[in-house]
Amino acid sequence: MKMEWSDILVAKGIPFIEDQHDIIDIKFNDEALTEEMLDEMQKVDFKNLHSIKEVKKGDTIAVRHSGKEGKDGINIFGKLVKRPKAKKKLLKVGQGALIKGNTVIAGLEGKPVYKNGTFYVFPVHEVMGDVDIANGNIDFIGEVIIHGSVKEGMEVKAHGKIAIDNNVAGAKVFSKSDINIQKNIISSEIAAGGEDVEILNRIDCLDKMKDSIRELIKAADEIKALTNNVNKDGEIVKLLIENKYKNIPKIFFKMLKYKCSDGEEKNEIIDIIKNKLIGLGPIEIQSVNELYKIVEMIEDKLKELNKNIALPVDVNISYCQDSVIKSSGSIYVNGKGEYVSDILAKYEVIFTNENAVARGGLIKADNKIQCAEVGSEGGVVTKLQVAKKGHIFAKKAYQNTVFIVGSREFVLDTYSRDVHVYLDTHGDISVDRLNG
Incomplete structure (x- = not known):
C-alpha cells in the first residue's frame, strides 16, 4: 500500500490547558426574568413574580470558589505556548455587607444587591414608580419607600416603615411600623402594627x-x-x-x-x-x-x-374613601378627611386640617377623637367611638352623628358647634355643645 505524505506525523505540540475561572456563587436571585422564562411559566401569580429577596444579619449572601490553574503548552517547534490566564475575581462590598474569608455576609437586615461587582445590603427598598403587576407585590423585611402609587389588586408588606408618595387604590398595605400615605386611599385596607x-x-x-x-x-x-x-x-x-x-x-x-x-x-x-x-x-x-x-x-x-402589645405605631394619611384604616397607635388625617370609611386606632384619631370632613363610617379610638366637621346636611350617619375614659371633640357636627363613649350612646338631633362628649363622674354620657 502506497503511503501518502499527509498520513505521516512530522511534529506534535502539547496544547495548553486553560485556567478554571473563579466563581462567585450569589445566594440570592438577582436576575431579571426574561420573556422566554415567562413563557415557560404557565401557572404563575404574576403579582408575586418579582419577589424581593431579603436577608438577616449574619446571612451568607455570596461565596467565592477559587478556580484552578491550567498549564502552558508547547508548539511543534518546542517553544512554550503560554495559556491565557484567568483574572482573579475579588469580593467587593459596600454598605451593609461584610467579607469573611471567601464569603460575603449581611451586616444588617435588608435587601441584598449586587451592582457593578459590589455587594450591598440596603435596609430600605425603594420603588421609583408604581407598584403594579409589572413590578409585583412587595414583601420586605426593612423599610419601603414608593415614589408612585399602589395599584388595584396589589399588596405591600413590610417590617419597617412604609412611605407612599401618591395614591393607594383597591390595594392592601400592611406594616409592623409606621405608614405614611401622601395622597388618596380608595377602596383599600391599611394596617400598621402587624x-x-x-x-x-x-x-x-x-x-x-x-x-x-x-x-x-x-x-x-x-x-x-x-x-x-x-x-x-x-x-x-x-x-x-x-x-x-x-x-x-x-x-x-x-x-x-x-x-x-x-x-x-x-x-x-x-x-x-x-x-x-x-x-x-x-x-x-x-x-x-x-x-x-x-x-x-x-x-x-x-x-x-x-x-403582649409592642410599641405603638402610627398612620398618617390625607384622605380615604370606602376604606379600612387600622393602627396599634394613633391615626392622623392631614388632608381632606374621610368618606364612608372605618378608621380604627388604639390611642387617638386626630384630623389635623381645620377644614377636614368626617362623613360616614366609623371612627374609633380609646383615648381621643378630634375632628373638624362631622356628618353632612343630608344627615349621613357617622359614628365616633371612644373607651369609657375617652373624649370626643368636633368643631362642627350635623344631625345623625352618633357619639359612643364606653357603652353609652348619644345621637345628635341638630347641627351643633364645639362639641365635646365624655362620661361624667356618674358614668352618664355628657355632651357639651353650642347649637346652630
Whole structure:
C-alpha cells in the first residue's frame, strides 16, 4: 500500500490547558426574568413574580470558589505556548455587607444587591414608580419607600416603615411600623402594627363582652329584687339577652373570628360564654353569680393580651374613601378627611386640617377623637367611638352623628358647634355643645 505524505506525523505540540475561572456563587436571585422564562411559566401569580429577596444579619449572601490553574503548552517547534490566564475575581462590598474569608455576609437586615461587582445590603427598598403587576407585590423585611402609587389588586408588606408618595387604590398595605400615605386611599385596607392589630381586635371584643355581662348581671339582680325571685335566674338571663342585650350573641360571633389567633388550642372563655349565654345555654344557669366567673376570666385575659402589645405605631394619611384604616397607635388625617370609611386606632384619631370632613363610617379610638366637621346636611350617619375614659371633640357636627363613649350612646338631633362628649363622674354620657 502506497503511503501518502499527509498520513505521516512530522511534529506534535502539547496544547495548553486553560485556567478554571473563579466563581462567585450569589445566594440570592438577582436576575431579571426574561420573556422566554415567562413563557415557560404557565401557572404563575404574576403579582408575586418579582419577589424581593431579603436577608438577616449574619446571612451568607455570596461565596467565592477559587478556580484552578491550567498549564502552558508547547508548539511543534518546542517553544512554550503560554495559556491565557484567568483574572482573579475579588469580593467587593459596600454598605451593609461584610467579607469573611471567601464569603460575603449581611451586616444588617435588608435587601441584598449586587451592582457593578459590589455587594450591598440596603435596609430600605425603594420603588421609583408604581407598584403594579409589572413590578409585583412587595414583601420586605426593612423599610419601603414608593415614589408612585399602589395599584388595584396589589399588596405591600413590610417590617419597617412604609412611605407612599401618591395614591393607594383597591390595594392592601400592611406594616409592623409606621405608614405614611401622601395622597388618596380608595377602596383599600391599611394596617400598621402587624400582629398587634389582631390583638387589639380581640381586646376590643373582650372589653365589650365584659361590659355587657356586667350590665346583664346588674339588670338581672334588679329584676330579681322586683319579682321576689319568682323566676329562675337562668330564665331571667335568657329573657334579658333576647330582649335587651342582643349585642352579647353578636359580640360572641365576632370573637369566634379571633379564636386561637394567638396559638391557643383551647379557648375557655369562648366555651363558657357559649355554654352560659348563647342559645338555650342560660337555662342551665342556677345563679346570676355564675356570670362573675366569666367577667374574671375576661379580665385575666385582657391583662395577658395588653402585656403582649409592642410599641405603638402610627398612620398618617390625607384622605380615604370606602376604606379600612387600622393602627396599634394613633391615626392622623392631614388632608381632606374621610368618606364612608372605618378608621380604627388604639390611642387617638386626630384630623389635623381645620377644614377636614368626617362623613360616614366609623371612627374609633380609646383615648381621643378630634375632628373638624362631622356628618353632612343630608344627615349621613357617622359614628365616633371612644373607651369609657375617652373624649370626643368636633368643631362642627350635623344631625345623625352618633357619639359612643364606653357603652353609652348619644345621637345628635341638630347641627351643633364645639362639641365635646365624655362620661361624667356618674358614668352618664355628657355632651357639651353650642347649637346652630
